Each structure stands twice: as C-alpha cells, then as structure tokens.
Amino acid sequence: MTADLNRGKEPMTAGFRGKAPTPVDVTREVPTPTRELPVTGLPSGRVLPPPIGSAVERIDAAEKVSGEAVYAGDVRLPRMLHGAVLRSPHASARVVRIDTSRAERLPGVHAVITGADTARIRWGAFRPDLYPLAIGRVRYVGDEVAAVAATDAETARRAAELISVEYEVLPAVLGLDEALAEGAPLVHDDAPGNVAHEFAFDRGGADEWFARSDVIVEGVWQSARQWHGSIETIGCTAEWSRDRVTLWVNTQTPFLARQRYATALGLPTRSVRVIQTEVGGGFGGKSGDDNTSVICAILARRAGRPVQLLNTREEEFLASRPRTPMRCRVRLGFTSDGLVTAKDLDLIADNGAYTGKSQAVLGAATVRHDALFAYRAVRARSRLVYTNLVPTGAFRGFGNPSADWAVGQAWDLAAARLGIEMPDLLLLNAVEEGGVSLHNHRIGSCELKQCIRKAATAIGWYEKRSNPTPHRGFAMGVSVHVSGRRSFGDYDGSSAIVRLTEDGRAVVITGEGEIGTGARTTLAQIAAAELGLAVADVTVTRPDTDLTTHALGALASRVTYVAGNAVKRAAAQACERLLAAASRQLGRPASELRVEDGLVHAPPALGEDVPVRLPVGVVVRAELYRPNGEPVVGLGSFDNPSEFPDGVRYGNESGAYNFAAEAAEVEVDPATGAVTVLELAAVVDCGTVLNPPLAEGQVEGAIAQGIGMALTERFDWAGGAPTRPNFVDYKLPTSQIMPRLHVEFADSYEPTGPFGAKGVGEIALDPVASIVASAVADAVGVRVHELPITAEKIFWGIRSATDRRDGDRR
Amino acid sequence: MTILDRGLPSPGVSPDPMVLLTPRSLDEALHLLTAEGAAVLGGGVGHTLRRHDRHRRDPTSSGSSPERDAISQTSSDPPHKRDATSLVSVGSLPELRTILWSGEHVTIGAGVRLGEIEADERLVRTWPIVTEAAGSVATGRIRRLVTLGGNVAAGDDSHDLPVALAAAGAVLTVRSVSSTRTLRIGEVNDLGGDELIQDVRLPIPSGRAGSAYEKFLSRGVWEYACVNVGAVVRLDDAGAARRLSLAVGSVTGGPVVIDLADLRGSVAGGVLIDEVARRAAASTRPYGDVKGSAEYKTRMIAEFSRRAMTGAVRRAEETPRSGGEST
Structure with a gap:
C-alpha cells in the first residue's frame, strides 16, 4: 500500500488543501543562523506608528504598585454585609434536612439562605446543570448548600457553621473509570452513563491512511486538574435597587457573566448590571461559571443590604473551575521518511460535577492542534464525563495543554522511531500560510517554521544533541492557538467608541476589560497610534454592562486581535471626524491635515510660511461650542472573520492563528528522580508585537504555569477532595525552579490584525508539559504518561528499568 | 477558612x-x-x-x-x-534573644529568629548543620518571624531545626514559675502548659568535627521537606569515627535519632556511610503525602542520609588534625 504514496516525488496534499507543505531533505537540514531582528519583527518596508512595538508603560502601573487599584475585596458600600457559604463535605449525598435556626439567631446575622430561597433554576454556559444552592442533592466536596450574610466575615462564617444539615451519603464516582463503569451511580439523572457531551468524526479516512503508514506510534496520556492560583480569589459585591442588582465582580467576561447570572437568578437580563473591578489574575478561572456572584446577589436581596462575598483560598481550590483533566489515547501514522499521515484520538475528559466551559474545552482539545500539521486523515471520539469531583472549566490554553500533553509526546515518540531529529520532523510537516486543516482552520499569517528554526538555534539543539551530557535531555514541541474563537453564538466581535475630549484626550469606551495582561495598555497604544495622540492622553474604560459597549471579554486570546481591531476602527473614525471639523474650522481640505503629537498639522496656508498647528482639544471644543455643536466621537466594530463550528467541530474557528515552538533542556538526578529544567526557548508568532515587555511577560508567565502543570502543582486526595486545599500542598513554580529562558518573537505580520497583531496570552503554555516529559524521557529513558511529572514516578521508572536490565543479565 | x-x-x-x-x-x-x-x-x-x-x-x-x-x-x-x-x-523578651558562648557550650535564646541563626558567623563555623537547617526554612520573610523556641515547641516532625538539633545533641532549658528543667528534642511534647523553652544549649564541638543538613524538596520549590536529615561526626586522627550521630525528620515520631553507637570506631568511609543510610531507612517510618509515598521516602531517607553523612565527614576531614584528640 505504501507504494501508492509516491514518497519523495511530490508532496501529498490530501490533508491540507491549498498550499501544501514542502518535504525537505532532512539529511541536508542544518541549523539556520538566526537573523537578529528587533522584537517588533517587522517585515521589510512596513512602517508602524511610534506607540506600536514600544515598551509603553502600563497605564495602570502606578495605581497597582501603590495599592490604589480597587480589587473585588476592596469594594466598600454603605451598610455592606459580608457573606459566607456552607459547602458539602460529601462527594455525593442527598440533602435530607437543613436547619438554619441557630444560624439565624446569632447576633449580626442578616440573612441565611438555602436552595429553597433560590429560583431553583439550573444554569451553565453550555449545559445548564448547576443550581445556585443545592436542591436535594450535592455532587462534590465543596458544592454550595447554604449561605449567610452578616455584619462581618467572621460572624458570617460562625453562623454558617451553626447551620445543621442532615445528609444521606450516596455512592460517588471519583474517577473516569468509575464514572464510565457499567451500572455506575449517576452524577446527574439526566446524563445516562455519566456522559455530559460527546462527538466523533472521521475526516479523510483514518483507517486507510494508517494502512498506508510505515510507522505508527501510540500511547495513552492522562492530564490532571490544575488550578489557576490567581493571587486574588473570586469575589463579588452585590447591591439591589428595587428590582435591579448591580454586581461588582472580578470577572473576565462581564457581559457573558451577566447573561448567566440573570438566568441563575430567574431574572431578565435587564435586571442585572455587572461592573468589572480590578482583576488580580484570571487565567480562565474568572469566567463566571461558578456560583459565588449568584449567591452574593441572593444574599443581598434577602438581607436588603449590599453584600460582599469573597472566596477563601480553600474555596478557590475546592469550588472554582480548574483545568479539565483528560485521558487521551493517541495514534499517529507516518511514512518512513517522516510525513505524517493520520491521527486517531480517543479523548475522555473529566467534567467534574457540573459542566461550565469543559464542553468547549473538549472541543478545542480535540481539533485545535490539527491546524499544526498536514494530516491526511483525522479521526476522533471525544467524551465529557461527569464525576463527583470539583467541576472543571476554562484555564489558559483551553484544552490545548491537555491535548498537547498527549499529542506532543506521540510526536516525540515518532521522531525517535523515525530516527529524525524533532526540529526536522516538525519542519517537514509544519503548516504554512494558506494551509487549510481538515477542520477548515484557514491559516493566514503563519511563521511556525521560523519559530521551529529559531527555537532550535536558541537552545543549541544540534550542537548539544551531538555532544550529549549524561542525565540531560532535550525535547521540542509546537502549538497553535486562536485569536478569538466563535463560541457563544455566531459572533466573536467587538465594538468600541472613541470620544475625543475638549481637553485634547481620547477616551476609549469598550467593555472588554483588563484581567492583568495589560490589554487596556495595548488598546490605548492602538488608539494613540491611530489618533496621533500620546498614550498618556488615552483612557480606556473598564467594563460596565450599562455604560460600555457590549463585549465578550478576555477569553480565547481575543482582546488584542478582536477588540484591537474595533478600537482601531473607532479611533480611525474619530480621527476622520476630527479632521473634518478641523477642515471646516481652518478652511482647508481635510486631505491636507494630519494629527501628530496631539496637534492637527497643516502645511502653511497660501501666502504664509508658518505651518498650522492646532491642539486637538481646541478643535474638539470649537466643534462643540457653537450652535448645534457636536462631539467628536468614533464608533468602530469588528467581527472575527471566522465560522461558528458545527456540532462536530467543523469550521474555521478564528480569523488568525498564533503559533509557538518551544524547546527545553532538562536534567534528572538519577538518585532521586528530581527534574531540573535548565533552559527553555520559546519562539512565538503573534504577528506584530505591540508592546514587547507585555508580550514577553505573557510568554514567561505562560511558561511558568506550564512548568507548574508539569512538575509542581498537585494535591494529596482523599474522599474526592484535596486533603489540604491550600498552598501548603499546592505549589506554584517559583523563581527557584524557573529555567534560563530564551524568549523570542517571529518576524510576522497578520494582515487582518490591528497593526499586524495576533493573540499571545495562552499559546506559550500549551507545549510545556509535553516537552518536559519528552526531555525527561530523553535524559533517563523514562516517559511519564500521567501528570504531574513527579520525582517519584521518574525514580521508580529508573529503578524498574535498572531491574529489567539486571534481569536480562541474569 | x-x-x-x-x-x-x-x-x-x-x-x-x-x-x-x-x-x-x-x-x-x-x-x-x-x-x-x-x-x-x-x-x-x-x-x-x-x-x-x-x-x-x-x-x-x-x-x-x-x-x-x-x-x-x-x-x-x-x-x-x-x-x-x-x-x-515572648518573642521580644530580651532574656530570650541572645546567643551566648561559654567554654563548652553555645546557648541560643528561644526568642532568636531563624534568620538570625542562619546568619550567625560563629554558628556557621561550629554548627553548620544548625545554620543550614535554619536557612532551609521557608522564605526569608518567614525566617525573620519564626523563633527557635516556637519552631521546636511546635513538635512538628517536618520542622527543620529539631532534626538538626537532635543530631547535634541539643538540650532545651525549660522554665516555669516554679521549676527549671532540661529536655531533649524528642521530649518536647512533655512541655507543660505553664512551661516555656528558655534556650537551646549545644556542646561546642572539638577536634575534627563536621556536621551537615540535607533537606530534599521533591518539587524543587520551598515547602516542608520530603525528607530531612542531619548528620554529625567527629573523627580521630586515623580517620575513624569517634562520634556519629544522625537524625531523620518528616517521619512518624520524628525527628528520630538513629542508633549508631556500635559503629563508633569504624573508618569513616563508604562502607560506614552505606550502613548509616541503611539503618536510617530501616529504622524510620515515613508517611505518604503530596511530597511522595512512604516507600519512596524510605529510599530518599537512605539517599539523603548518605549525602548528609558524606557532607559531615568531608567537613570533619577538612578540619586540621589536632594530635591526640580522642573521645
């Protein structure tokens, strides 16, 4: 069968329609010397305005470092009470009886609520299955049962402890195998077999392509829950005014959250207003899929006073929405010279007790990475499975890191089997601009091959691989991410209003918000560049569902690309109107005018020799202060040029894809199994780098979270919950273990992006765990298949390998 | 909460x-x-x-x-x-905040902060096991808060200082209104409700002495130890071990002082060190937790006992021969 492939004669084009990857002669592949480019990496001839590509200081830097910034827990309203939640200690139980009388009698208590005080409506982003407070059943340790509002937090907690709940403990399913077992107890009665969601497809005929493959690799890999570990926990302050509630929330997605909160409260959307506070880290964990804000609103209504409810650190671990663990069986086929043929994926994801975003996470995990390579056929079966464990959901990478953990290692196995160095194998198969994946991902700008070459050079791949050091190993991985994704209906757009003020500034009104990434700063840069103003003269609002434009918020690495385009268009329109006004005021055609450094410039008038310079504020004021005067305002909107994927995940989910190649060198202490990541090179194609320090920060932070996912972040579990749900057991990586980093950006420009930019917030996390595992395998011959990679697993792996060798000798 | x-x-x-x-x-x-x-x-x-x-x-x-x-x-x-x-x-009481040196002993007040112990140059020279253990605790901010007495009185088997102090043969001076008595590290749970650790007394090592502390962080980031071991040795001029002491923490009932009495007089080399490691692993009961299973920790106790004792011997060997020093 393999004879049909015409290997080496012409490229196979079945997988990627459009431009096919060109096979390269791996024997001639030599490291390409790096051409040193500035981080803005502009293709030759492209000139961008000054604020773009500059290390502009964050517009919120001073207020954050001085402690002035108002986070969720800093909100203070007159007569405000504090809330506390009583949670289930059981993974699965029937709530027989709740006695709140003792809590109600405690002085200082103003409201005690249970499921009976709620609208008894199930809510959720995709599959409504979550009550605000338990109705009859609890489904995980941490499930919300009752809540209290009192004059201070300590009193509220004491009162919550005085609530007496009688449970009938039910059998629980505490893992994927238990959940899928024949006759397993059901987490939800309406989900037979505990399957919350499933889909399958075969695109291109996988069996046929496997039959034509020379090399097939296969393996099963399991990922684990990872928590966001934001420095600020989830929190909300609620205040009612007649039948309308205002919620000050540290959410990443105020408008989407408002919709869901309204549903959960049994209210029309118009009855809920959400205002974003400062957000002390989001990473997907503040996407509004948990009950904290809903309970806060119910408490405030019952108490008749504002209420603040903040997650404790333990609550954040027990009841937020950590990364969705997945068990992936991967099978890859290759021709003997290294062209990939087919991929088969059987994916089971641990939903936990309620659905949240995991349904979409599963979709991304199933198809996203197929945009990387010219697969001829891809088959997948994906299932989302309920368990009686903490519900899972959105986390930076959104399915990609879990899938990459498996698929990336399968590619590493293939490189070893094929005898091809990983960078060469990746170059041989990597997607290029114009490629179209089997799921109709239509690839625009793509510098994946450049990323691979630069990462190999930065880590010294070829030199070090030819001079191996004992107990040290190398690995490389690649990833692709979206810049916004159509997920919530057939719209992934953004709109913005730019108002030029009579004092010469610009106010960008947008509902997208800021979760700590510096998004408001880059949006200010885009507006400033378009307007000819200084960044310091641009203000960007925080989201308020009453006052700002509608926005989907910080998810799917979308704000720079989608909101950036909307802001750019709004600024362009404002600038156009400013110049029209100046044209009228000066009696000069608008085509002669331009704005720079806050001034409207015109060449000298006829017969004059001094050029005209008019401050922007003067023009705006003159446009206003006249009969029937008008403000100078621009409106811009942009919808991601993408398709709403269908039920089997077919559709071009984003208008722009960002790419990364990363390589790591690790060292393993064979006496303990302990891993040290010595160096890590990350080269990212995010189009134009709008603000180098902010982009570098995103890459560095993502690598740190990837290292946490790989090596340090885990709990000791018992009875369906972590035994110590706090940072005593759960260790984020610190500077102690961060490797020497080489962060670079590809020379790239995305034609549909604002000034050529694409998303950068998530991509660098995706391949880290996979390459750490593969590098460990390269170092000591032990491949870990279940996250996290612990010293102990490696130690026993080395021991069993030694025992096997000893056995052979005997 | x-x-x-x-x-x-x-x-x-x-x-x-x-x-x-x-x-x-x-x-x-x-x-x-x-x-x-x-x-x-x-x-x-x-x-x-x-x-x-x-x-x-x-x-x-x-x-x-x-x-x-x-x-x-x-x-x-x-x-x-x-x-x-x-x-x-009691953390600011002046009586508890001194490090006093006499001819034979160093007496460290219970109110001395771990950060101060870590930085004390004379202690670094005489009892590196103690300063290394103090310096391995958490972060600098926490070491500036934690007192020696509080760290010991907590009776927590995973704490670092008690392991080092147990190996070093420390004696606690315990006071109440009506009494003054001494306790060993392993007896700290006998502290009465009205009692207070006043100070910790260590002998000043003489001759060719060495000590070392090893703390294994299985994840590389600071936290309580996976296993922690302290070793103390004194050699005679022939290179035989005259004093030999090893304590293991993060085990049930820890810190556990390993019985090595019969090994005194052996040459301080690989054979002796392997035997010390074997005994340490055989005579302790670690518990499984997020840092590793009990079985893994037993292996690590052997490994880090070996490293600690090797370090202690190396330090002792670096000390000049005194001529005629004996037990």
Whole structure:
C-alpha cells in the first residue's frame, strides 16, 4: 500500500488543501543562523506608528504598585454585609434536612439562605446543570448548600457553621473509570452513563491512511486538574435597587457573566448590571461559571443590604473551575521518511460535577492542534464525563495543554522511531500560510517554521544533541492557538467608541476589560497610534454592562486581535471626524491635515510660511461650542472573520492563528528522580508585537504555569477532595525552579490584525508539559504518561528499568 | 477558612477572639503562663496558620485515609496549645534573644529568629548543620518571624531545626514559675502548659568535627521537606569515627535519632556511610503525602542520609588534625 504514496516525488496534499507543505531533505537540514531582528519583527518596508512595538508603560502601573487599584475585596458600600457559604463535605449525598435556626439567631446575622430561597433554576454556559444552592442533592466536596450574610466575615462564617444539615451519603464516582463503569451511580439523572457531551468524526479516512503508514506510534496520556492560583480569589459585591442588582465582580467576561447570572437568578437580563473591578489574575478561572456572584446577589436581596462575598483560598481550590483533566489515547501514522499521515484520538475528559466551559474545552482539545500539521486523515471520539469531583472549566490554553500533553509526546515518540531529529520532523510537516486543516482552520499569517528554526538555534539543539551530557535531555514541541474563537453564538466581535475630549484626550469606551495582561495598555497604544495622540492622553474604560459597549471579554486570546481591531476602527473614525471639523474650522481640505503629537498639522496656508498647528482639544471644543455643536466621537466594530463550528467541530474557528515552538533542556538526578529544567526557548508568532515587555511577560508567565502543570502543582486526595486545599500542598513554580529562558518573537505580520497583531496570552503554555516529559524521557529513558511529572514516578521508572536490565543479565 | 459542614457542629467550634499579653520580662511571662487557657506566642507563624486552618474535615465524615490521619497527627497541636484564650507574647523578651558562648557550650535564646541563626558567623563555623537547617526554612520573610523556641515547641516532625538539633545533641532549658528543667528534642511534647523553652544549649564541638543538613524538596520549590536529615561526626586522627550521630525528620515520631553507637570506631568511609543510610531507612517510618509515598521516602531517607553523612565527614576531614584528640 505504501507504494501508492509516491514518497519523495511530490508532496501529498490530501490533508491540507491549498498550499501544501514542502518535504525537505532532512539529511541536508542544518541549523539556520538566526537573523537578529528587533522584537517588533517587522517585515521589510512596513512602517508602524511610534506607540506600536514600544515598551509603553502600563497605564495602570502606578495605581497597582501603590495599592490604589480597587480589587473585588476592596469594594466598600454603605451598610455592606459580608457573606459566607456552607459547602458539602460529601462527594455525593442527598440533602435530607437543613436547619438554619441557630444560624439565624446569632447576633449580626442578616440573612441565611438555602436552595429553597433560590429560583431553583439550573444554569451553565453550555449545559445548564448547576443550581445556585443545592436542591436535594450535592455532587462534590465543596458544592454550595447554604449561605449567610452578616455584619462581618467572621460572624458570617460562625453562623454558617451553626447551620445543621442532615445528609444521606450516596455512592460517588471519583474517577473516569468509575464514572464510565457499567451500572455506575449517576452524577446527574439526566446524563445516562455519566456522559455530559460527546462527538466523533472521521475526516479523510483514518483507517486507510494508517494502512498506508510505515510507522505508527501510540500511547495513552492522562492530564490532571490544575488550578489557576490567581493571587486574588473570586469575589463579588452585590447591591439591589428595587428590582435591579448591580454586581461588582472580578470577572473576565462581564457581559457573558451577566447573561448567566440573570438566568441563575430567574431574572431578565435587564435586571442585572455587572461592573468589572480590578482583576488580580484570571487565567480562565474568572469566567463566571461558578456560583459565588449568584449567591452574593441572593444574599443581598434577602438581607436588603449590599453584600460582599469573597472566596477563601480553600474555596478557590475546592469550588472554582480548574483545568479539565483528560485521558487521551493517541495514534499517529507516518511514512518512513517522516510525513505524517493520520491521527486517531480517543479523548475522555473529566467534567467534574457540573459542566461550565469543559464542553468547549473538549472541543478545542480535540481539533485545535490539527491546524499544526498536514494530516491526511483525522479521526476522533471525544467524551465529557461527569464525576463527583470539583467541576472543571476554562484555564489558559483551553484544552490545548491537555491535548498537547498527549499529542506532543506521540510526536516525540515518532521522531525517535523515525530516527529524525524533532526540529526536522516538525519542519517537514509544519503548516504554512494558506494551509487549510481538515477542520477548515484557514491559516493566514503563519511563521511556525521560523519559530521551529529559531527555537532550535536558541537552545543549541544540534550542537548539544551531538555532544550529549549524561542525565540531560532535550525535547521540542509546537502549538497553535486562536485569536478569538466563535463560541457563544455566531459572533466573536467587538465594538468600541472613541470620544475625543475638549481637553485634547481620547477616551476609549469598550467593555472588554483588563484581567492583568495589560490589554487596556495595548488598546490605548492602538488608539494613540491611530489618533496621533500620546498614550498618556488615552483612557480606556473598564467594563460596565450599562455604560460600555457590549463585549465578550478576555477569553480565547481575543482582546488584542478582536477588540484591537474595533478600537482601531473607532479611533480611525474619530480621527476622520476630527479632521473634518478641523477642515471646516481652518478652511482647508481635510486631505491636507494630519494629527501628530496631539496637534492637527497643516502645511502653511497660501501666502504664509508658518505651518498650522492646532491642539486637538481646541478643535474638539470649537466643534462643540457653537450652535448645534457636536462631539467628536468614533464608533468602530469588528467581527472575527471566522465560522461558528458545527456540532462536530467543523469550521474555521478564528480569523488568525498564533503559533509557538518551544524547546527545553532538562536534567534528572538519577538518585532521586528530581527534574531540573535548565533552559527553555520559546519562539512565538503573534504577528506584530505591540508592546514587547507585555508580550514577553505573557510568554514567561505562560511558561511558568506550564512548568507548574508539569512538575509542581498537585494535591494529596482523599474522599474526592484535596486533603489540604491550600498552598501548603499546592505549589506554584517559583523563581527557584524557573529555567534560563530564551524568549523570542517571529518576524510576522497578520494582515487582518490591528497593526499586524495576533493573540499571545495562552499559546506559550500549551507545549510545556509535553516537552518536559519528552526531555525527561530523553535524559533517563523514562516517559511519564500521567501528570504531574513527579520525582517519584521518574525514580521508580529508573529503578524498574535498572531491574529489567539486571534481569536480562541474569 | 472554608466551612465544610461538620455534621453536628457545637457552638464555639470557631476560634474565639483572643487576648494578647506582652510581658516585659521572662518572669512576668512565666507568671502569665500559669493562667488557665494561656499559651505561648513566639513569632506568630504557627498561631496564624492554626487560626486559619479550619477547613480540615472531620475524619469520620467521609474519605478518611491512613495518610490523612498521619498528617493530622503529625501536624496537630500539643494539648496545651488547644483552646487558648490568651496568648503570651515572648518573642521580644530580651532574656530570650541572645546567643551566648561559654567554654563548652553555645546557648541560643528561644526568642532568636531563624534568620538570625542562619546568619550567625560563629554558628556557621561550629554548627553548620544548625545554620543550614535554619536557612532551609521557608522564605526569608518567614525566617525573620519564626523563633527557635516556637519552631521546636511546635513538635512538628517536618520542622527543620529539631532534626538538626537532635543530631547535634541539643538540650532545651525549660522554665516555669516554679521549676527549671532540661529536655531533649524528642521530649518536647512533655512541655507543660505553664512551661516555656528558655534556650537551646549545644556542646561546642572539638577536634575534627563536621556536621551537615540535607533537606530534599521533591518539587524543587520551598515547602516542608520530603525528607530531612542531619548528620554529625567527629573523627580521630586515623580517620575513624569517634562520634556519629544522625537524625531523620518528616517521619512518624520524628525527628528520630538513629542508633549508631556500635559503629563508633569504624573508618569513616563508604562502607560506614552505606550502613548509616541503611539503618536510617530501616529504622524510620515515613508517611505518604503530596511530597511522595512512604516507600519512596524510605529510599530518599537512605539517599539523603548518605549525602548528609558524606557532607559531615568531608567537613570533619577538612578540619586540621589536632594530635591526640580522642573521645
């Protein structure tokens, strides 16, 4: 069968329609010397305005470092009470009886609520299955049962402890195998077999392509829950005014959250207003899929006073929405010279007790990475499975890191089997601009091959691989991410209003918000560049569902690309109107005018020799202060040029894809199994780098979270919950273990992006765990298949390998 | 604090507001400690953690495991720490804040901070095991708070200082209004509610002595040890071990001092060190937790005992021969 492939004669084009990857002669592949480019990496001839590509200081830097910034827990309203939640200690139980009388009698208590005080409506982003407070059943340790509002937090907690709940403990399913077992107890009665969601497809005929493959690799890999570990926990302050509630929330997605909160409260959307506070880290964990804000609103209504409810650190671990663990069986086929043929994926994801975003996470995990390579056929079966464990959901990478953990290692196995160095194998198969994946991902700008070459050079791949050091190993991985994704209906757009003020500034009104990434700063840069103003003269609002434009918020690495385009268009329109006004005021055609450094410039008038310079504020004021005067305002909107994927995940989910190649060198202490990541090179194609320090920060932070996912972040579990749900057991990586980093950006420009930019917030996390595992395998011959990679697993792996060798000798 | 329903809670399970007392002298502190419900407050770190740590579920409610029971036991408070209603702050008492050197002993006040111990140059030279253990605790900010006495009195088997001190043969001076007595590190759970550790006394090593502390962080980031081991050795001029001591922490009943008496007189080389490592692993009972299984920790106890003893011997060998030094 393999004879049909015409290997080496012409490229196979079945997988990627459009431009096919060109096979390269791996024997001639030599490291390409790096051409040193500035981080803005502009293709030759492209000139961008000054604020773009500059290390502009964050517009919120001073207020954050001085402690002035108002986070969720800093909100203070007159007569405000504090809330506390009583949670289930059981993974699965029937709530027989709740006695709140003792809590109600405690002085200082103003409201005690249970499921009976709620609208008894199930809510959720995709599959409504979550009550605000338990109705009859609890489904995980941490499930919300009752809540209290009192004059201070300590009193509220004491009162919550005085609530007496009688449970009938039910059998629980505490893992994927238990959940899928024949006759397993059901987490939800309406989900037979505990399957919350499933889909399958075969695109291109996988069996046929496997039959034509020379090399097939296969393996099963399991990922684990990872928590966001934001420095600020989830929190909300609620205040009612007649039948309308205002919620000050540290959410990443105020408008989407408002919709869901309204549903959960049994209210029309118009009855809920959400205002974003400062957000002390989001990473997907503040996407509004948990009950904290809903309970806060119910408490405030019952108490008749504002209420603040903040997650404790333990609550954040027990009841937020950590990364969705997945068990992936991967099978890859290759021709003997290294062209990939087919991929088969059987994916089971641990939903936990309620659905949240995991349904979409599963979709991304199933198809996203197929945009990387010219697969001829891809088959997948994906299932989302309920368990009686903490519900899972959105986390930076959104399915990609879990899938990459498996698929990336399968590619590493293939490189070893094929005898091809990983960078060469990746170059041989990597997607290029114009490629179209089997799921109709239509690839625009793509510098994946450049990323691979630069990462190999930065880590010294070829030199070090030819001079191996004992107990040290190398690995490389690649990833692709979206810049916004159509997920919530057939719209992934953004709109913005730019108002030029009579004092010469610009106010960008947008509902997208800021979760700590510096998004408001880059949006200010885009507006400033378009307007000819200084960044310091641009203000960007925080989201308020009453006052700002509608926005989907910080998810799917979308704000720079989608909101950036909307802001750019709004600024362009404002600038156009400013110049029209100046044209009228000066009696000069608008085509002669331009704005720079806050001034409207015109060449000298006829017969004059001094050029005209008019401050922007003067023009705006003159446009206003006249009969029937008008403000100078621009409106811009942009919808991601993408398709709403269908039920089997077919559709071009984003208008722009960002790419990364990363390589790591690790060292393993064979006496303990302990891993040290010595160096890590990350080269990212995010189009134009709008603000180098902010982009570098995103890459560095993502690598740190990837290292946490790989090596340090885990709990000791018992009875369906972590035994110590706090940072005593759960260790984020610190500077102690961060490797020497080489962060670079590809020379790239995305034609549909604002000034050529694409998303950068998530991509660098995706391949880290996979390459750490593969590098460990390269170092000591032990491949870990279940996250996290612990010293102990490696130690026993080395021991069993030694025992096997000893056995052979005997 | 997260409130998991405890089944049938009784009023008053929450920590009550406490009274903080700040005596100006040791005698006044001892007097205050005679009151019902009075407890010692050192640097305040352990106290803060105890107040915060209300999340632990009742082991009978669900999912009790031997591992968790082990954790609960090892990190639970000594009886006199429970139900404290007043805290007697002793961390700033001048009597407790000195490091005194006499001919034969160094006496470290119980109020001395771990950060001060870590930085004391004379201690670094004489008892590196102690300064290394002090310096391995958490972060600099925490080491500036934690007192020696508080760290020892906590009776926590995973703490670093007690392991080093046990290996070094430290003696605690314990005071109450009516008595002064001495305790070994392993006897710290005998502390009475009205008693206070005044100081920790160590012999000043003579001759070709060496000590070393090894703390294994299985994840590379600072946390309580996976295993922690302290080793002390003194060699005669022929290279035989005249004094030999090893203590292991993060094990049930730890720190455990390993019995090595019969190995005295052996040449301090690979064979001896392997035997020490073997005994350390064989005579300790580690418990599984997030840092590793009991089985893995047993292997690591052997490995880090080997490393600690190797380090101690190397240091002893670097000490010039005194000529005629013996036990």
